[in-house]
Amino acid sequence: MKPARTLFISALFVLILLLAFVWLSPHMPARVPTHWNAQGQVNGYMSPLGAMLTPMIVIAVLAMLTLLLPAISPRGFAIMPFGSIFALIMLAVQAFVLVTALAVLLNAAGHPVQMPLISMLGIGALLMIVGNYLGKLRKNFFIGIRTPWTLASDAVWERTHRVGGWLFMLAGAAGIALALAGGPLGVLVAIVLGVALALTVYSYIAYRRLELHH
Structure with a gap:
């Protein structure tokens, strides 16, 4: 664009x-x-x-x-x-x-x-959009899943973002479903934090497997 x-x-x-x-x-x-x-x-x-x-x-x-x-x-x-x-x-x-x-x-x-509903629907939709494109991002300092291990390795960056794309889309879909079911915003926040933690751990494990064992 x-x-x-x-x-x-x-x-x-x-x-x-x-x-x-x-x-x-x-x-x-x-x-x-x-x-x-x-x-x-x-x-x-x-x-x-x-x-x-x-x-x-x-x-x-x-x-x-x-x-x-x-x-x-x-x-x-x-x-x-x-x-x-x-x-x-x-x-x-x-x-x-x-x-x-x-x-x-x-x-x-x-x-x-209903502001909480609008917020949750918006966050869910945004997560799904970002997740759809996450795997197409390449290593950079400003956008994406930037951990010490993704920034240190192109292969770790690509694998983490490929997995992250799916997790973001699943989290977004869960957020939309939660919003429509009248669930609390706190649950969506917990899901997002859980995804962030999981991807951080995944990038470390992928780095050890791909870089330290070669």
Whole structure:
């Protein structure tokens, strides 16, 4: 995906968020719920402007990183060879931020939105998208499963990311199923942490088998 196209999509995300704020802001209270705990209870507030600007800034920063990181990647760890995959993943993260922010604004304006459900569905979908492309990432310092052992070996990187792709997709599917069944967000967080730990251990074991025994 060309840089100009990614910037256009990111700008479109920002424009959608801005238009939604203009439309909904007259119906918002002075304090907007912006954060919920694992039990679905509100535990964080912002002003309406802050609720719009914060995700907008996050999207803008991610858009800039999408252009910057490939340009500054050192030789041997370049992002350019899989630049289109990197851009797609970064856009998926921005889309997740956008959907969550729109849900926050809609909820604040009096349109009932189940925020924990939206968050879990969004996280599940994002995990599945990332998992689908994880095996196509090559060794780099900025994105992927970066452990000392994956960064030390191309073979360990490839094997860990191939396994990680399946685990991410399974975790994402589990998250979506959990959300639809009304399960708690804490369970999804535990699943994600479990996947991260499992992949860290797997990369170490793969390194010992592939590198230390040769």
